[in-house]
Amino acid sequence: MNFVIGKDKLQSANMQTKQHVMLRLLDHIMQPSVFEDIRSVANTWRLEQNQQAFLKPEVVEAFLEVYQSGMLPRAEVFVDLNSKHIQEAIKVFHLFYYAKDWDVFINVACWLRERINPGMFVYALTASILHHPEDRGIILPAPYEIYPYLFVNSDVINKAFILKMTNAQVETAFADYWKIKTEKNVVSIDSRTTLRYTLSVDDVLSYFTEDIDLNTYLFYLHMLYPYWLTGEGYGVEKERRGEVVMYTCQQLLARLRLERLSHGMPDIRPISWDETLKTGYWPKIRLHTGDEMPARSNDTTIVHEYTAKMKEAVEDFERLRRLAVIKGQYELRDGTIVPLRNPQDVEHLGRLLWTKNPDGAYFPSMYRNLLTYATYNTNKHTYVPTATDMYSTTLRDPAFWRVMKRKLEVFQLFKMQLPKYTREELSFPGVKVEGVSTSELVTFIDTYDMDITNAVYLNETEVRNKKSDFLFVARQKRLNNHPFKVTINVSSVKPVDAVVRVFLGPKYDVLGRITDVNDKRLDMIEIDTFLQKLKSGKNSIVRNSTEFQGVIEDRPWTRPMWDASVKGAGKIDENWWWKARIGFPRRLLLPLGTTGGMELQLFVVVTPVHTGYNLPMVDMHVINERRSGRWSTGFDEMPLGFPFDRAIDTTQFFTDNMKFIDVLVYHKEVEVPKDWETTTERRDDLSVLDKDLFV
Numbered sequence: 001m002n003f004v005i006g007k008d009k010l011q012s013a014n015m016q017t018k019q020h021v022m023l024r025l026l027d028h029i030m031q032p033s034v035f036e037d038i039r040s041v042a043n044t045w046r047l048e049q050n051q052q053a054f055l056k057p058e059v060v061e062a063f064l065e066v067y068q069s070g071m072l073p074r075a076e077v078f079v080d081l082n083s084k085h086i087q088e089a090i091k092v093f094h095l096f097y098y099a100k101d102w103d104v105f106i107n108v109a110c111w112l113r114e115r116i117n118p119g120m121f122v123y124a125l126t127a128s129i130l131h132h133p134e135d136r137g138i139i140l141p142a143p144y145e146i147y148p149y150l151f152v153n154s155d156v157i158n159k160a161f162i163l164k165m166t167n168a169q170v171e172t173a174f175a176d177y178w179k180i181k182t183e184k185n186v187v188s189i190d191s192r193t194t195l196r197y198t199l200s201v202d203d204v205l206s207y208f209t210e211d212i213d214l215n216t217y218l219f220y221l222h223m224l225y226p227y228w229l230t231g232e233g234y235g236v237e238k239e240r241r242g243e244v245v246m247y248t249c250q251q252l253l254a255r256l257r258l259e260r261l262s263h264g265m266p267d268i269r270p271i272s273w274d275e276t277l278k279t280g281y282w283p284k285i286r287l288h289t290g291d292e293m294p295a296r297s298n299d300t301t302i303v304h305e306y307t308a309k310m311k312e313a314v315e316d317f318e319r320l321r322r323l324a325v326i327k328g329q330y331e332l333r334d335g336t337i338v339p340l341r342n343p344q345d346v347e348h349l350g351r352l353l354w355t356k357n358p359d360g361a362y363f364p365s366m367y368r369n370l371l372t373y374a375t376y377n378t379n380k381h382t383y384v385p386t387a388t389d390m391y392s393t394t395l396r397d398p399a400f401w402r403v404m405k406r407k408l409e410v411f412q413l414f415k416m417q418l419p420k421y422t423r424e425e426l427s428f429p430g431v432k433v434e435g436v437s438t439s440e441l442v443t444f445i446d447t448y449d450m451d452i453t454n455a456v457y458l459n460e461t462e463v464r465n466k467k468s469d470f471l472f473v474a475r476q477k478r479l480n481n482h483p484f485k486v487t488i489n490v491s492s493v494k495p496v497d498a499v500v501r502v503f504l505g506p507k508y509d510v511l512g513r514i515t516d517v518n519d520k521r522l523d524m525i526e527i528d529t530f531l532q533k534l535k536s537g538k539n540s541i542v543r544n545s546t547e548f549q550g551v552i553e554d555r556p557w558t559r560p561m562w563d564a565s566v567k568g569a570g571k572i573d574e575n576w577w578w579k580a581r582i583g584f585p586r587r588l589l590l591p592l593g594t595t596g597g598m599e600l601q602l603f604v605v606v607t608p609v610h611t612g613y614n615l616p617m618v619d620m621h622v623i624n625e626r627r628s629g630r631w632s633t634g635f636d637e638m639p640l641g642f643p644f645d646r647a648i649d650t651t652q653f654f655t656d657n658m659k660f661i662d663v664l665v666y667h668k669e670v671e672v673p674k675d676w677e678t679t680t681e682r683r684d685d686l687s688v689l690d691k692d693l694f695v
Contacts, residue, residue: 018102018138022129023561025109026146028454029118030288033110034466041110047095053104059094066091071116072381077287078119079385080222080392081368089120090228096128097234105135122146126223131234139581141558143219143392144212147288148452150392151212152474154286156191157455160472163187164456168470179475188449188473199280199298201265202398207477208259208592210396212450213555213585219391220582221248227355227365240633240640242350246411247631247640249404250522256401257523258506258591262598262667266510267523270406271399273302273311273370281397283387288455291384293393302370310370317366318410321352325414340414343639349414353407367403368394412522420649421642428607428657430493431534436486436604441665443481443593449473451557471559480587481545488541488604492534496608499635500541502528503603503644504590507662517653521644524603527551527589529632531609545586550631552583593665600665605643605658610636 024035033039048064051057071088072078079085092112099105105128112121122143129135144151159178163170168182175182179190198204208214225241257267271277280298287293303311324330328341330352338348368388383389387397394400453472462468486502505524509515515523528548532541546553591598631640639645643653 022138025113026141028458029146033113034463038110041107042114045107045111047111053100055098059098063091063095074117076381077289078117079383079389081365081389082383089124092124093127097132130223142555143216145451145558148455149288153284156189156474157286159189160456186471188475190475199282202279207479215392215395217584218395222391230355240347242347242354243640245354246350250408251525253405254523254525261506262592268402271402276301279398294386307370314366314370321410415646418646420647423652426643427655431606432491432656433604433606433659434489434491436488436659436661438663439485441484441590443590443667445477446480447475448478449475451559481590484545486543490539490606494536496534498532498534498606499609500530500532501605505601507599507601518648524644531635550583551586553586590665593667595667597664597666600663602661602663610638
């Protein structure tokens with residue numbers, strides 16, 4: 001194999017070389033690779049002749065059996081919640097995962113790149129990069145750059161194709177109306193000029209639910225903890241994967257709750273299968289096949305002749321899980337008893353609810369199949385997904401949030417069976433939180449330029465040049481906040497290691513009533529958790545929101561890295577390596593707020609490093625390699641969400657090592673760049689938040 005990026009064998013390649021190879025493999029994924037070395041390997045290397053190059057040679061036989069009988073065609077859409085698609089993708093993942101070394105891995109990747117469905121290739125490659133020990137640390141382009149179709153409205157994609165066909169020469173009247181700017185080889189399309197549409201009052205939250213980074217966060221959550229990745233062979237059994245997934249979903253719901261309060265909207269109710277779903281959803285997404293992602297009209301009946309049996313299966317599944325929580329155990333088909341009685345058993349429950357169980361059931365897929373609101377004339381492969389059928393788009397649909405809340409009811413039922421925390425469990429003798437303060441909390445609506453070049457196909461000349469003549473950019477609205485600081489003053493009678501947790505939650509409900517600590521405990525979002533060495537005496541801890549645990553800044557474009565990969569393994573910017581990691585977007589830490597200041601409460605609790613709950617701690621070295629750390633899994637063994645994860649005894653709860661303070665979140669308008677807007681549009685366009693749409 002003769003890769004132009006280096007003369008040495010790739011199995012001895014450094015991280016920079018590995019990174020460049022990944023970028024080249026994922027460039028314009030919907031077309032054959034433009035790089036001769038990748039095509040050469042794909043044409044000369046033979047999978048069937050290299051069976052002994054895998055730790056488990058049988059994975060090659062398993063893949064070839066499916067491949068030769070007919071896999072998902074390259075031109076079709078890969079749907080990561082379609083059971084047939086996933087079963088094929090798992091066999092592809094096994095080829096990557098059981099490759100003996102990097103040299104075998106990259107040969108497999110080149111061979112597959114030119115043969116299997118692009119979406120399936122990206123899915124399996126992403127999973128392997130995150131889970132294979134030798135691949136950790138490699139950064140992949142954001143999913144919205146690899147396959148932009150799922151993250152921008154269809155009219156933007158259509159305009160990009162028009163500009164491509166016309167060589168970026170478009171009538172001035174159209175360019176002015178669509179706000180298209182062409183400067184050198186950069187073509188910018190302002191997606192904010194999209195038709196203002198609404199089907200229900202929930203559409204006022206689309207700036208949040210359709211946020212590209214929020215949906216990327218959920219996609220990577222699935223990639224880090226795939227429901228099908230079970231068993232001892234993957235090194236995940238010691239991780240708190242079930243608990244992490246459940247707690248993350250709860251935190252997403254809490255974050256939505258604060259966003260709804262910003263608009264004076266009540267909390268959402270868990271979905272009921274017998275109701276008529278009043279909330280419709282129009283995705284405005286066009287797939288690369290030309291198919292429009294189906295819209296759901298208002299007042300849709302969930303249960304009909306096609307979903308009646310699925311409803312029965314879901315209700316039976318829920319009933320069995322609730323009964324198991326109440327009984328304190330769950331019996332699998334083979335007679336194995338899964339305990340659900342003690343605090344550490346939360347991991348067992350999480351895996352019963354969010355992974356593919358030993359008895360064959362998979363809870364989330366059953367829910368989504370029931371919610372799917374369209375029927376299709378399909379063959380064995382064709383499947384036109386709805387928004388809830390794909391991890392990259394499911395948060396866009398208001399109905400999914402209600403489904404997620406229903407799923408979490410079993411989780412909350414388990415927590416209600418546990419005893420309330422005692423004062424001894426909550427307190428930290430000798431440690432007192434003297435005071436907490438923050439800098440001003442300000443949010444605003446700004447814009448982000450998203451690279452959608454991969455959505456537009458390369459022509460013959462561009463293929464020869466190995467790059468697009470134009471860089472296509474979609475300018476989008478998004479919620480943002482100014483970086484802020486949290487200052488925590490703590491006194492300690494002696495030097496000690498401590499875990500500090502910082503939460504943000506509501507003070508009032510939608511009717512303006514002060515909320516009790518038990519009423520709002522599930523609406524508290526954990527914005528930061530960190531390990532702190534306290535010295536004897538007074539300690540002043542200052543945390544900047546840019547350094548909060550598991551929080552990331554904007555992912556930089558990977559296009560410059562792609563351009564460098566054309567010329568060879570040039571140096572990659574170290575800042576890009578750090579910023580492109582997986583995490584929750586910092587700019588979404590705060591809800592929208594109000595112009596006069598939305599009153600919330602900040603809560604800080606300082607606790608010892610507990611190790612008595614027998615919940616596994618994730619190796620922080622692994623977390624740093626994956627760049628995926630969040631919550632307290634690497635610091636102590638306390639349940640995630642402590643101390644709000646259980647019902648609260650208010651006579652025991654308030655201790656010296658914790659403190660509530662009131663804070664205000666202001667929403668302010670910002671001036672937009674002069675080089676983009678006209679003088680009559682100098683202030684931010686807040687039409688996305690207009691109330692008159694819903695009168």
